[in-house]
Amino acid sequence: xxxxxxxxxxxxAAARLLTNEDVCFVGIGAPSAACNLARLTHxxxxxxxxxxxxxxxxxxxxxxxxxDGELCDxxxxxxxxxxxxxxxxxxxxxxxxxxxxxxxxxFANLNTTVVGPYDQPKVRLPGGGGAPEIAxxxxxxxxIMAMGQRAFMDKLPFITSLGHGTGKGSREAxxxxxxxxxxxxxxxxxxxxDPETSELTVTALHPGVTRDQIQENCGWPVKFAAAVRxxxxxxxxxxxxxxxxxxxxxxxxAA
Amino acid sequence: xxxxxxxxxxxxxxxxxxxxxxxxxxxxxxxxxxxxEVIRQGQKDLTLIRMTPDIIYDQIxxxxxxxxxxxxxxxxxxxxxLHRVREEIEAGRLAIEEHSHAAMANAFExxxxxxxxxxxRGYKGVDLPKxxxxxxxxxxxxxxxxxxxxxxxxxxxxxxxALKADREGNVLLEGIVGVQKEAVLASxxxxxxxEEIVADxxxxxxxxxxxxxxxxxxxxKVPGGAHPSYxxxxxxRDNAFYIAWDKxxxxxxxxxxxxxxxxxxxxxxSFAAQARRFAVAAG
Numbered sequence: 001x002x003x004x005x006x007x008x009x010x011x012x013a014a015a016r017l018l019t020n021e022d023v024c025f026v027g028i029g030a031p032s033a034a035c036n037l038a039r040l041t042h043x044x045x046x047x048x049x050x051x052x053x054x055x056x057x058x059x060x061x062x063x064x065x066x067x068d069g070e071l072c073d074x075x076x077x078x079x080x081x082x083x084x085x086x087x088x089x090x091x092x093x094x095x096x097x098x099x100x101x102x103x104x105x106x107f108a109n110l111n112t113t114v115v116g117p118y119d120q121p122k123v124r125l126p127g128g129g130g131a132p133e134i135a136x137x138x139x140x141x142x143x144i145m146a147m148g149q150r151a152f153m154d155k156l157p158f159i160t161s162l163g164h165g166t167g168k169g170s171r172e173a174x175x176x177x178x179x180x181x182x183x184x185x186x187x188x189x190x191x192x193x194d195p196e197t198s199e200l201t202v203t204a205l206h207p208g209v210t211r212d213q214i215q216e217n218c219g220w221p222v223k224f225a226a227a228v229r230x231x232x233x234x235x236x237x238x239x240x241x242x243x244x245x246x247x248x249x250x251x252x253x254a255a
Numbered sequence: 256x257x258x259x260x261x262x263x264x265x266x267x268x269x270x271x272x273x274x275x276x277x278x279x280x281x282x283x284x285x286x287x288x289x290x291x292e293v294i295r296q297g298q299k300d301l302t303l304i305r306m307t308p309d310i311i312y313d314q315i316x317x318x319x320x321x322x323x324x325x326x327x328x329x330x331x332x333x334x335x336x337l338h339r340v341r342e343e344i345e346a347g348r349l350a351i352e353e354h355s356h357a358a359m360a361n362a363f364e365x366x367x368x369x370x371x372x373x374x375x376r377g378y379k380g381v382d383l384p385k386x387x388x389x390x391x392x393x394x395x396x397x398x399x400x401x402x403x404x405x406x407x408x409x410x411x412x413x414x415x416x417a418l419k420a421d422r423e424g425n426v427l428l429e430g431i432v433g434v435q436k437e438a439v440l441a442s443x444x445x446x447x448x449x450e451e452i453v454a455d456x457x458x459x460x461x462x463x464x465x466x467x468x469x470x471x472x473x474x475x476k477v478p479g480g481a482h483p484s485y486x487x488x489x490x491x492r493d494n495a496f497y498i499a500w501d502k503x504x505x506x507x508x509x510x511x512x513x514x515x516x517x518x519x520x521x522x523x524x525s526f527a528a529q530a531r532r533f534a535v536a537a538g
Contacts, residue, residue, distance in 0.1 A: 065332030065495045082364040085357040126330030133357040162380030173469025253494040
């Protein structure tokens with residue numbers, strides 16, 4: 001077994017959640033790597049959709065932007081951006097949305113807008129993009145984020161996209177019928193919402209990771225499920241396919 | 256009716272100080288050559304509208320020509336921040352009206368449809384409606400459901416880059432078409448740059464995206480005019496430049512020097528070389 005990085009196991013653990021039946025709304029970065037890893041390994045028939053309008057795309061290298069030509073060249077069809085958000089996302093055609101974020105709280109609400117007051121930002125982040133509506137229209141949401149004290153916040157300065165609000169029942173109270181975040185895959189562990197409270201709870205530790213390590217990288221008191229699994233280590237195929245994908249991507253973007 | 260003009264004349268005739276302008280193109284076909292012409296001409300107090308401001312608005316904002324930015328995702332895709340935009344917002348020097356992508360896409364469509372506002376299901380459980388008074392709601396008269404609304408986008412000017420115009424002045428777009436058709440139809444005036452002008456579009460899908468000549472104000476031929484973004488079938492996205500921009504834009508002095516050398520002292524003809532450099536192999 002070859003060694004692997006925390007980012008690699010995060011991407012691989014996320015890829016394993018996906019199946020041939022999924023219709024995925026894919027974000028750039030770690031989500032894109034995970035979705036394409038799944039497509040190139042155990043889920044060759046997965047449907048990948050990027051918000052630029054590309055339906056059922058099969059890129060050979062990871063796009064740098066959400067609308068690289070590679071996505072359009074390898075798509076079944078490409079629709080306009082209003083159609084993408086109206087018919088496909090709001091229309092309820094997407095089973096799984098993949099999101100990342102700059103900051104997250106214990107109910108999986110995300111902030112990608114601002115650190116500090118909105119009118120006098122300490123750090124201005126890019127903003128929500130597609131996330132506010134992805135978070136409510138996809139059947140369920142997977143979130144990929146590396147852990148850290150500045151990312152896993154006790155209280156978010158701004159809620160860009162809805163997770164489980166202030167706890168169990170928040171989504172329903174807002175008239176949102178989808179499940180919301182069901183998995184948070186990090187570089188150290190996997191969280192899932194507690195069935196009773198919807199608070200993110202550790203359900204799997206990556207190999208060699210301790211509970212103290214997770215708490216040190218989280219801004220709220222972490223809860224652990226009664227039975228915590230160990231994430232199976234990446235196998236040789238998963239690692240080599242992921243590394244080949246990144247190598248092809250790097251070569252393509254430097255050209 | 257579309258009029259063929261030089262890029263300089265097309266921008267000078269259609270964009271004035273204080274205008275609202277949408278230079279659209281969702282990653283693909285971003286109108287860089289036209290944006291650079293706006294920088295050289297120096298129109299001021301612009302309200303810049305774009306779903307993804309991208310490097311082109313980082314440049315125009317960095318040159319001090321914008322008073323307001325209307326947007327839904329202001330980053331350098333896959334790379335990081337738009338440093339000029341970010342610095343101006345953090346310093347409180349640039350007014351913003353911030354939306355989600357779904358809201359902006361719907362708002363462009365409402366503009367094209369000559370409606371006063373767009374209605375959609377969105378903005379639930381989030382903070383943006385607390386800081387953007389233009390995000391409101393309406394109750395569905397049939398079901399009682401409360402839905403989000405935003406005002407239609409009705410720019411003074413739309414500026415886009417397309418693949419081809421024919422001699423009649425009809426404009427063809429293919430590939431990732433974003434919201435450009437909606438932006439042109441929502442605007443009072445429009446300037447379109449194209450890769451080439453052809454006698455006839457030739458074989459194409461009967462459903463190709465076409466803007467008829469009578470919906471376009473001015474057309475200028477600028478081969479390579481979307482670089483460092485791309486033109487489907489012509490040239491690829493210059494991803495290395497998007498990565499390099501991070502360093503250029505991070506420091507204001509480095510940025511200004513780059514703009515002096517590559518934009519102010521340059522012209523639309525410089526784009527053709529970039530189109531050749533990233534040309535898609537003929538197939």
